[in-house]
Amino acid sequence: MQVVAERSVNEDADQRKQRYEEINRSKNKEECGKGVQSVDRALSIIEILSLSSNPLKLNEISTAADLNLSTCHHLIKTLVLRGYVINAGRNQGYSLSPRIENLWLRSTRDFNLVEFARPSLQKLNEDTRESVLLAVLRGSSLITQLCIASPLRSEADAYGTVNPRAAHALAMGKAILAWLPEGELARVVADNGLPGFTAQTITSLPALAEELRLVRRSGFALEDGEFRDELVGLSAPIRDASGAIVGSIGITIGRRRASETYRQHIVQAVTRCAGNLSARMPAGCFT
Known part of the structure; x- marks a missing residue:
């Protein structure tokens, strides 16, 4: 009986630990999700462009930012409209404008x-x-x-x-x-x-x-x-x-x-x- 009681206590402790870990995982996910995803992605694009000395094409940016082409295109279009990114011309790609500087x-x-x-x-x-x-x-x-x-x-x-x-x-x-x-x-x-x-x-x-x-x-x-x-x-x-x-x-x-x-x-x-x-x-x- 003593062995059974100890095993039961240990199982209860393990279950409590597991519940705490699950709550912490959920909490961390919620905290990560508090950021605005589109803003985070747009900033990633700006950072990627800042690291290149030459204009980057859309597929290069989408690959580096781990975004699909459609989402990447919409974000870049917005950055171009706001003057933070320059379209270097047909098939030439995109680069940062002087606006951030x-x-x-x-x-x-x-x-x-x-x-x-x-x-x-x-x-x-x-x-x-x-x-x-x-x-x-x-x-x-x-x-x-x-x-x-x-x-x-x-x-x-x-x-x-x-x-x-x-x-x-x-x-x-x-x-x-x-x-x-x-x-x-x-x-x-x-x-x-x-x-x-x-x-x-x-x-x-x-x-x-x-x-x-x-x-x-x-x-x-x-x-x-x-x-x-x-x-x-x-x-x-x-x-x-x-x-x-x-x-x-x-x-x-x-x-x-x-x-x-x-x-x-x-x-x-x-x-x-x-x-x-x-x-x-x-x-x-x-x-």
Whole structure:
């Protein structure tokens, strides 16, 4: 009886171990399955193309990626449409485009811009004790590259980064849009529209064109309750040595504190900081 009991206990232990192993195998399969298969396959194709110095034909790519021809063709067609892969011509195969390298260079450039501008923006933040932001236009989107919060409690801190589709409603955006060629401005408006965020938001192209004319004449941009009723923004463009617009810096303050005298004080501080940055900025490094 003792032997039988021990055998029974051992069998129970083995069964429990087996159940744990089965659960772990299922768990591992689920974790592996959490990735998006089409994305994984597309990245595999990009990696395969990156290892070849010559264009690869569809059958070569499908074999290397362990994909059937139809699936491989659909993925490559999408990568071609998005500009990441180039069709080298009939029966010539496919190769990577410079777009991935350009994305890397843009990321490096943006990082370098932040590091270049950071000391000046920190000084502006310390001098004004207000939230300070650095923004750039990437494609049609207004992107925040740096945000230094006010050392005091500020209404603007709650919003942090800017809205990428609100360039027409934000001082940071208008300071850049004012200097765009007409065709580029039309593209940004076509991509984003002119959505109204408050009753004060500019929502027509003629009104925006007139606003941007005033920005060019004044040398700074004003946002007066156009994105948030309770906020006033003041911004100035930054340029490199060639005169190209690199981005904008700005300060946003609460309307209750935005007296005419204080607005003038902030405008002077922002435009002085932008001017100092522009005077030291090499041509072509951040554009």
